[in-house]
């Protein structure tokens with residue numbers, strides 16, 4: 001790789017990285033395509049968190065078509081670290097992971113309810129042939145709607161709670 005020899009006199013301004021590092025921006029500057037002069041903060045945070053020489057090393061080790069993605073990842077991580085010096089982007093990841101867990105639980109409950117209602121519907125359409133409906137007098141649908149799902153959820157909650165307790169003891 002040639003260094004500095006391809007430099008032109010007509011280059012208008014150094015890239016954000018070379019400007020911050022107070023060095024001459026060569027034509028084949030590894031930072032120039034990803035850190036334009038009009039976005040100085042982008043490189044400032046990356047430099048603060050990773051160090052310019054490490055960023056340089058990482059970019060040199062990558063094939064050119066992967067460098068853009070690597071830079072966006074480093075910029076994201078650096079900005080998160082500046083915003084939250086303790087957790088950095090791990091804070092965002094774990095809060096999103098918690099949301100995923102909550103939503104997966106909700107989804108599982110909703111799917112269980114769908115299955116439960118389908119079973120009820122089958123029992124009702126069989127008109128007493130189902131062994132799960134002991135009496136068919138009155139209006140069984142409203143009775144089941146009111147009681148069954150709640151019992152199912154309560155039992156789930158109890159099971160989860162006791163499982164959790166035994167795991168943590």
Ligand SMILES: [Zn+2]
Nearest residue numbers: 015018025029
């Ligand atoms: Zn440069």
